[in-house]
Amino acid sequence: MTTHLATILTDGLLAAIAAMGFGAISNPPKRAFPRIALLAACGHALRYSLMNFADIDIATASFCAAMVIGFGSLLLGRGARCPMTVLYIPSLLPMVPGTYAYKSVFSLIMFMHSLNTPEQGVEYMQQFFLNATVSLSVIALLAAGATLPVFLFKEKAYSMTRQR
């Protein structure tokens, strides 16, 4: 139990570091950094837990985690007077399916080099479609999951930067 908890916390911590660093590229306000870190940590740790302990696939788990990040940015954005996108876009970045994207590119290259051995070529093409489908599904569901709260709570989402 303690080992599982430590693994989940480490996962969250690494996601927080990744989100802050990737976020810095897009120049967020300094007050947004702690909130970006918290959202990324919660989202990524949730996805890790769903995938490893509840046996849920990466696309569904990513969608759930993105929704949590979306709702979290709705709650935390008001305090920082930041639009939701400023908080949730960097928080989603550590969930980009990098290894699947890499395998898609690698399979495509290997397919091009296997044109003279059709059996091997089919295998690489199959791997390409598998990895590309996972990559695209995860990216689309990440965006959809985080954007959903914006449409559910339009008025609140649209007045985050208002000073009252």
Add this chain to the structure above:
Amino acid sequence: MKARNDLAKITDFIGNYSSHLLGAGVHTSRVLRNAERIAKSQGVSVRLTYSLRNIVVSVSDPKSDETITKVIGIPVLPISFERNTDLSALSWKALDTGMSLEEIKCEYDTLVSKPRIHPAAVLAMASLANAAFCRLFNGDWLSCGIVFLSTAAGFAIRQLMQKKKVNHYITVIATAFTASMCAASSLLWECTSEIALATSPLFLVPGVPLINGIIDIMEGHVLTGCSRLINAMLIIICIAIGLAATLTIFKSSLL
């Protein structure tokens, strides 16, 4: 009733304000809402039409029915969440406190001249982020170290090419190639080199245009949304080209 000269000044300001927001990576409906708030604070109405390159602003005075329309180019600016936040807050402030156009302009000039995070700090943070990302993919500590250095090298090349105003897509290809080539040095040691290679160009993933594109499409700005998604896809293809060049060189070591 507004004098034609005043209406022209408002049109110019709203045009510059909106084009700056679009250039800084803000999604369409937010730009529209912000512009409407500024217009409302000045007692006029505004209609905007966008493409990824230009913006058409039409400002009308409801009392005189006079309308001024201008076409303004969208500047190519680095993405800035801070501009997004500050300029959105300015639109609310203008509406809630009834600021004059001169006051809004003055505050706008101060906000857009705020300095960005220092490039060296961004380079260090992005490198650390990519190293953490490598660890998230179960990379070992040696791979994380290599990814840190590879990202730093790639990011430095990117900053240099951006400074020299090299074409954006060529910059992405060169950056992805540099980062992945440096990461390929992991093949010299016993470590998770495949994960290091996979992670090294991921700091280039165009998260902002991807998500803005989806938001635009869902909010009915389909053309702008599709343009943003095509732009994001082109960047992803450029990352793949840079990575593919490295993988073609080292494919036998990776099998």
